[in-house]
Every structure is written in C-alpha cells, then in structure tokens.
Amino acid sequence: MRRYGRVFREFFRACLVEELEYRSEFFGNFIASFFGLGIALLTIHIFFYQTDRLGGWTYGEVLVLLGVFNALRGFIDFALRPNMPRLLEHVRRGTLDYILTKPVDSMFYVSFRHLVFWRLIDVALGLGVIGYGLYVERYVPSAADVLMFFVVMTASLLLIYSLWMMLMTTSFWVVRIDDLSFIFDSFFDTARFPGSMYRGAVRFVITYVLPAVLITNTPALALLGKWSMAAVLAALAVAMLFLWASRRFWRFALRFYTGAGG
Amino acid sequence: MIRKYIALLRMKYIEMLAYRLATFVWMTGAITQPLITMFVWMNIHPEESGSFLFYFMAVIFVERMTSAWDVWELDREIREGTFSNLLLRPLHPIHWAIAENIVYKWLFAVILAPVWLVGAVFWPALRPHMTAGQAVLFLAAVVLGAALRFLLSYSCGLLAFWVTKVAAVYGVIDVISLFLSGRIAPLEMLPPVLREWSEWLPFRYMISFPIEIATGVAGGEEMVRGFAIAAGWMAVFVVALQWLWKAGMRKNQAVGG
Numbered sequence: 001m002r003r004y005g006r007v008f009r010e011f012f013r014a015c016l017v018e019e020l021e022y023r024s025e026f027f028g029n030f031i032a033s034f035f036g037l038g039i040a041l042l043t044i045h046i047f048f049y050q051t052d053r054l055g056g057w058t059y060g061e062v063l064v065l066l067g068v069f070n071a072l073r074g075f076i077d078f079a080l081r082p083n084m085p086r087l088l089e090h091v092r093r094g095t096l097d098y099i100l101t102k103p104v105d106s107m108f109y110v111s112f113r114h115l116v117f118w119r120l121i122d123v124a125l126g127l128g129v130i131g132y133g134l135y136v137e138r139y140v141p142s143a144a145d146v147l148m149f150f151v152v153m154t155a156s157l158l159l160i161y162s163l164w165m166m167l168m169t170t171s172f173w174v175v176r177i178d179d180l181s182f183i184f185d186s187f188f189d190t191a192r193f194p195g196s197m198y199r200g201a202v203r204f205v206i207t208y209v210l211p212a213v214l215i216t217n218t219p220a221l222a223l224l225g226k227w228s229m230a231a232v233l234a235a236l237a238v239a240m241l242f243l244w245a246s247r248r249f250w251r252f253a254l255r256f257y258t259g260a261g262g
Numbered sequence: 263m264i265r266k267y268i269a270l271l272r273m274k275y276i277e278m279l280a281y282r283l284a285t286f287v288w289m290t291g292a293i294t295q296p297l298i299t300m301f302v303w304m305n306i307h308p309e310e311s312g313s314f315l316f317y318f319m320a321v322i323f324v325e326r327m328t329s330a331w332d333v334w335e336l337d338r339e340i341r342e343g344t345f346s347n348l349l350l351r352p353l354h355p356i357h358w359a360i361a362e363n364i365v366y367k368w369l370f371a372v373i374l375a376p377v378w379l380v381g382a383v384f385w386p387a388l389r390p391h392m393t394a395g396q397a398v399l400f401l402a403a404v405v406l407g408a409a410l411r412f413l414l415s416y417s418c419g420l421l422a423f424w425v426t427k428v429a430a431v432y433g434v435i436d437v438i439s440l441f442l443s444g445r446i447a448p449l450e451m452l453p454p455v456l457r458e459w460s461e462w463l464p465f466r467y468m469i470s471f472p473i474e475i476a477t478g479v480a481g482g483e484e485m486v487r488g489f490a491i492a493a494g495w496m497a498v499f500v501v502a503l504q505w506l507w508k509a510g511m512r513k514n515q516a517v518g519g
Binding site: 028035042043046049055190197198 | 294427441456
C-alpha cells in the first residue's frame with residue numbers, strides 16, 4: 001500500500017511537470033470550467049422558472065446535488081478520462097506488454113498513469129456550488145452530516161472508478177471505437193438530477209442496475225441531513241461489490257490479451 | 263453538375279458503410295440529453311406528459327436531421343494541412359461536405375422514420391396531427407434548418423485559417439443554441455427575455471421551428487415571419503461564408519499535407 005502511495009505521487013509529479021509546460025492554457029481552461037458550470041446553473045434556473053420542486057427536491061437541494069455532480073465529474077476528468085484513450089492505444093498496438101511486465105499492479109497503472117490537473121477546478125467549483133446550495137436552503141450541516149457525506153462520497157468515488165474501469169476493460173474486445181467515454185457520459189448525465197424525478201423502467205435501471213442515482217444523490221442527501229445508516233451502509237456495500245466485480249473483469253480480460261510482441 | 267453529385271454521393275455512401283459501427287454510435291450519441299430533459303419536464307408538468315414526449319422525440323429526430331459536424335472536420339484538415347488535397351480537386355470542397363451531409367442524413371431518416379412509426383403504434387402521443395400542407399412545411403423547415411446549421415458550422419470551420427481553437431468557439435455557440443434552439447425546453451417555457459432573443463437569432467430555426475410547425479404552435483402569420491427570418495439568416499450566412507472563403511484562400515499557406 002505504501003509503495004502504491006509513492007508510485008501515485010510519482011505519477012502526480014510527472015503529470016504536473018508535463019502540464020506546467022503549457023501554462024498559457026490554464027486561463028482558457030479556467031474560463032471553460034466556469035462557463036460549463038454557469039450553463040448548468042442556467043438550465044436549473046430555467047426548470048425552476050416553471051416549478052418550485054423537481055422530483056420533490058427544492059431549488060437549494062438541487063443546487064447541492066449539482067455541486068456534488070460537478071465535483072465528481074471533475075474527479076473523472078482529472079484522473080480517469082485521460083487514461084481511456086491510452087489503454088485503447090496500448091491494446092491496439094500491443095504495448096500493454098510493457099505495462100504488464102512492470103512491478104506494479106496493471107489495473108492501478110492503466111487507470112492512474114495520466115492526470116489532468118486543471119480539471120480539479122471543477123471539483124473546487126462543485127464544492128462552491130454545494131456551499132451556495134446550502135446557503136439558499138439555509139441549512140447548516142452538523143458534524144455527523146459532514147462525516148456521512150465524506151463516507152458516501154468515498155463510496156461514490158469507488159463506484160465511479162469501478163464502473164469506469166469495467167467500461168475501459170471492454171477495450172480488449174472493442175478496439176475499433178476511438179473513445180468509449182461517451183457511453184459513460186450518457187449514463188452519468190442522468191445523475192445530474194434527483195432520481196425521484198425519473199419514471200418507470202428508466203428509474204429502475206439507474207437506481208438499481210447502474211446506480212447513477214446512488215452516486216450523486218446519496219452524498220447530497222447526507223449533506224442535507226437526510227441520511228440514514230441503512231442507506232450509507234448500502235452505498236458502501238454496493239461500492240465494494242462493484243469494485244470486486246471490476247477487479248474480476250479486468251483479470252478475466254487480461255487472459256484474453258495475447259500481446260502483439262511489442 | 264448532377265453527374266458529379268451522383269458520383270460524390272456514391273463515394274460518400276461507400277465511405278459511410280466502411281465505418282458502420284462509428285456511424286451507429288454517432289447516431290445514438292445525442293439521445294440521452296433530450297431524454298433526460300424530457301423527464302425533467304414531465305416531472306414539472308405531469309399533465310402534459312404526452313406533448314412533452316412528442317416534443318422531445320421530435321427534438322431527437324430534427325436534431326439528427328440538421329446536425330452539422332463540418333466545423334471539426336475543417337478544423338482538423340486545415341490545421342494538419344490535408345485541406346490542400348481537397349483544394350487541388352476540380353470541385354469546390356464544400357460540395358464534398360454537402361454530399362456527405364446528404365448521405366448521412368438520408369440514412370438517419372431511413373432508420374429513424376420506421377422507429378418513429380413503431381413508437382407511434384405503442385404511444386398514441388407520438389402520432390402527429392398534421393395536415394398535408396403542414397407536413398410539407400415541416401419538411402421545408404427541416405431542410406432550411408439543416409442548411410442554416412451546415413452554413414454556420416462550415417463558416418466557423420473556415421475560421422481555422424486564422425485561429426487554432428475553432429472547436430472552442432463553436433462550443434460556445436453550441437451552448438447558446440442549446441437554450442435558444444429549444445433543446446433544453448420548448449421555447450414557450452423559457453422566460454420572456456430569452457424567448458424574444460430566440461425569435462431573432464438563427465438557433466430557433468435549426469431545431470424548434472420545424473417542430474412548432476408540426477405541433478401547430480407556429481401557424482399562419484407567425485410561421486410566415488419565421489420563414490422570413492430564417493431566410494434572412496440564410497442570406498447572411500451565405501455571404502459570410504463566401505467572404506470567409508476568399509479571405510481564407512489568401513491567408514492559406516499550408517505546406518505538405
């Protein structure tokens with residue numbers, strides 16, 4: 001575990017050095033993040049122009065949810081997204097051989113080798129929106145709320161990582177598509193809003209099969225003081241289950257990888 | 263010219279078949295956002311679920327029929343210098359783009375129309391109530407919308423002769439259009455200020471306007487005015503495109519390719 005911490009720090013340093021080469025990009029990226037969030041806020045504003053509840057959630061509560069969503073998406077763009085096209089490339093060209101022969105876990109390596117730092121702006125902005133949402137809602141979270149928030153947020157991060165990893169692993173079979181991440185985006189976009197808003201089969205799928213709703217809604221509810229021990233434990237259990245499944249899937253896929261001799 | 267176009271269309275058709283999977287992914291790609299928005303609106307006004315279902319299904323359909331990707335193609339081709347290959351050919355490069363658009367959109371229509379028919383069997387809300395005249399006007403508005411979006415996208419793409427971040431510029435335009443073209447909400451749901459803007463800017467005529475004709479929201483005088491404004495934008499875009507093209511040709515100094 002200590003060793004992985006050290007390796008991760010090394011990835012971090014290497015990517016930071018790389019990114020500092022392109023400092024002039026920073027400003028543009030900063031503007032882009034702000035713009036994206038502004039659009040999301042405007043969208044919600046337009047919805048609430050017609051109503052004062054969305055799936056039973058008030059304006060302030062939906063803002064907290066949006067903040068959680070934005071922060072989690074910032075994390076995806078920071079650590080996970082940059083690695084997807086590279087794995088596809090490795091599988092296609094057979095250069096995955098080099099990674100498999102390295103003395104670190106291959107799943108760890110392919111998912112965290114490349115980091116894009118400026119995406120952390122989205123995490124910060126997301127936290128800002130959470131704060132604003134709480135202010136609109138006039139709710140001050142208790143210490144227990146905040147603790148539960150961090151617990152379920154960890155569970156959400158594990159869930160996202162597992163789902164993303166499973167999608168990424170399919171690249172051993174479908175090497176023709178350049179970028180699979182849009183599949184994840186389509187699914188994750190549903191988590192932007194309260195799960196109680198959806199109906200019928202869609203609601204069932206995104207709550208129980210692919211728990212998009214769980215990922216964003218539980219942390220938002222925890223921070224708003226609407227958590228229950230059962231929900232928190234369920235979130236942790238589901239996260240563990242998915243992590244285990246993604247691990248198994250990666251191992252299974254590796255058996256299909258024959259390499260191309262470099 | 264017609265013979266040239268037939269050859270172009272055939273070429274683009276074969277090209278499309280070579281990338282079947284990518285084409286399929288392309289087609290399904292833009293579906294989730296309107297669907298999620300539909301659920302939001304159904305939740306806000308449950309009593310109008312039927313009309314929201316029709317509206318957002320129509321948004322998916324019209325959006326696919328008018329979608330434009332030329333800005334990314336041009337951006338890449340101009341930046342990497344491969345645009346020179348197109349310039350050397352005896353026909354204006356825009357004809358290749360037009361042929362490509364026709365082929366892909368024809369395919370979208372051929373696939374989406376039967377899907378709609380099957381859907382209409384199960385959901386009565388999807389059955390359109392259009393007179394023959396309305397249907398013709400609807401199709402005319404779709405073609406006009408496709409032309410507008412194509413011209414805007416192509417003109418933006420030509421900016422790549424001067425700037426390197428054309429995709430970002432177009433991204434901003436696309437976001438503005440998200441609100442004003444009716445993808446986030448049927449335009450009558452927007453606050454009055456935005457509604458007024460949407461009427462005078464070109465975006466409404468790219469997606470919302472044909473649907474408004476189909477549902478009967480825009481009829482009579484309103485519709486005539488809509489067509490007039492759209493035609494005005496069309497003229498503006500054509501002039502802008504020609505000017506950008508001439509200026510761009512003077513500027514172009516691509517090497518290799």
